[in-house]
Structure formats: C-alpha cells, structure tokens
Amino acid sequence: MASPALSLEDAQISGLPESGFYVPEFLSPEEEQYILQEISKLPSTRWTILSHRRLLSLPSQLTGAARDTLIAAPMPPFLSKVVLDRLAQTRLFKDSPHGAPNHCLVNEYQPGQGIMPHVDGPAYYPITATVSLASHTVLDIYKKNDQGEREATPTWHILQEPRSLLITTGDMYKDTLHGISEDDEDKDLGPETIVNWNKLGDKTPYEGGTAKRQNRLSLTYRDVLKVAKLGGAMKFMNKR
Numbered sequence: 001m002a003s004p005a006l007s008l009e010d011a012q013i014s015g016l017p018e019s020g021f022y023v024p025e026f027l028s029p030e031e032e033q034y035i036l037q038e039i040s041k042l043p044s045t046r047w048t049i050l051s052h053r054r055l056l057s058l059p060s061q062l063t064g065a066a067r068d069t070l071i072a073a074p075m076p077p078f079l080s081k082v083v084l085d086r087l088a089q090t091r092l093f094k095d096s097p098h099g100a101p102n103h104c105l106v107n108e109y110q111p112g113q114g115i116m117p118h119v120d121g122p123a124y125y126p127i128t129a130t131v132s133l134a135s136h137t138v139l140d141i142y143k144k145n146d147q148g149e150r151e152a153t154p155t156w157h158i159l160q161e162p163r164s165l166l167i168t169t170g171d172m173y174k175d176t177l178h179g180i181s182e183d184d185e186d187k188d189l190g191p192e193t194i195v196n197w198n199k200l201g202d203k204t205p206y207e208g209g210t211a212k213r214q215n216r217l218s219l220t221y222r223d224v225l226k227v228a229k230l231g232g233a234m235k236f237m238n239k240r
C-alpha cells in the first residue's frame with residue numbers, strides 16, 4: 001500500500017529559529033523493530049566506541065585529509081527502504097547536491113550517555129534528518145553569542161519521541177549548537193520547557209514531568225557534499 005504523501009507544512013516547530021520540523025510516529029513500531037534488528041546483526045567491529053556512546057558510520061566513515069569525503073556506495077537497504085522513501089515524499093532534499101541523503105550516522109546512547117554540544121559542520125549539505133529509535137531523549141539547543149561562541153545554557157529543548165523524525169536546516173543548522181545531557185532521566189518536562197510539546201504524538205509518558213531514558217539509537221541522515229569514486233580515492237591514498 002502506498003503511504004500518503006508526507007507534508008512538513010504542519011511540522012514546523014514555532015518558537016525556534018527557522019527551521020526545525022518535528023514529525024511524531026514517522027515510523028511504525030514494526031518498522032522501528034525491523035531497523036533495530038538489522039542494526040543488531042552488524043558485527044560489533046563496525047561500531048566506533050567512544051567514551052560516552054557508540055557510533056556507526058554508514059555506508060562508511062568519511063575519508064580524506066579533512067575527513068569530509070564519502071566513497072561512493074549505496075546505503076544499506078535497512079537504512080534506505082523505509083526512511084529514505086518516506087523522506088523523499090517531503091521533497092526536503094530536492095535541492096541538495098545528490099537529491100537525497102547519502103550517509104547515515106547511527107549513535108547509540110545508554111541512559112546517562114549524551115553528546116557534547118556541537119554544530120553538524122560543513123561536510124554536509126545543511127539539512128540533518130534524525131530518526132529516534134527505542135527511547136525518547138531531550139535535545140538541548142544552544143544559541144551562539146556575538147563572538148560566535150556557544151552560550152553557557154541551552155535556550156530550547158526538543159523532546160524526541162521514539163519513532164519520531166526531527167529535521168534541522170536553515171538558521172537552526174547554521175546558528176545553533178545541539179547536544180544531549182548525560183542524564184538517565186529527563187526532568188521539568190512540559191509545555192513551558194519543551195518547544196515541540198504541542199507536536200508530540202503521545203504526551204502521556206511525559207505529562208508527569210519526568211521520564212526515564214532507555215537505550216536509544218538515533219539515525220542521522222545527511223547529504224555529504226564531496227563524493228569520490230573508489231578508483232579516484234585509491235589513487236589519492238597511494239599518493240600519500
């Protein structure tokens with residue numbers, strides 16, 4: 001059955017710099033399980049272990065002196081089938097150099113793990129599409145001050161439900177940093193603190209104001225600007 005076209009018109013998060021979009025229930029529970037299962041089949045050696053999370057870079061890690069180049073390769077089917085087909089309906093990547101994401105970082109966080117505030121940087125066309133699996137989390141959004149440095153405390157908080165899609169582009173991509181605190185529980189949840197509160201698919205787990213984090217995986221899809229054919233990359237590597 002063809003799924004209905006997905007419009008982002010109603011998904012824009014007001015109260016944030018342009019543009020953040022939030023889509024609850026972007027995946028069904030069955031689709032979520034399928035992707036989690038396929039990820040669990042990958043050999044553990046594919047993962048990069050960091051001190052505060054682990055990371056998969058698919059189809060491969062970026063290479064080159066600036067670590068900004070993708071060796072041309074298709075996405076694994078379990079990352080392309082459902083998510084890329086549905087993202088294509090939004091036409092979000094229609095002006096990006098390759099017309100669709102060509103790279104996906106998979107981050108896995110246990111409760112108490114997070115990611116330092118950062119910008120997603122210039123290797124990518126400035127759109128990030130994040131799908132959350134298995135647990136909610138809260139993404140903290142920081143402004144830059146006049147010197148371009150990160151402010152000490154975040155200005156906004158986005159609650160990402162399991163199976164949701166979050167898109168950051170435009171000024172959000174350029175002018176803000178994002179991070180996830182190293183907490184095993186999120187507190188002070190509510191309409192005053194969570195900028196996408198009125199866009200949540202099911203507020204019930206969060207209405208009491210606190211929510212324990214479970215193991216969470218995120219898929220961050222992007223279009224890497226520089227793509228090299230393997231032949232060219234081999235020549236480049238032999239020269240070094």
Ligand SMILES: O=C(O)CCC(=O)C(=O)O
Nearest residue numbers: 105107115120130218220
């Ligand atoms: O897990 C997330 O939702 C954020 C991941 C992230 O910021 C990144 O991979 O650049």
Ligand SMILES: [Fe+2]
Nearest residue numbers: 118119120178
């Ligand atoms: Fe990021």
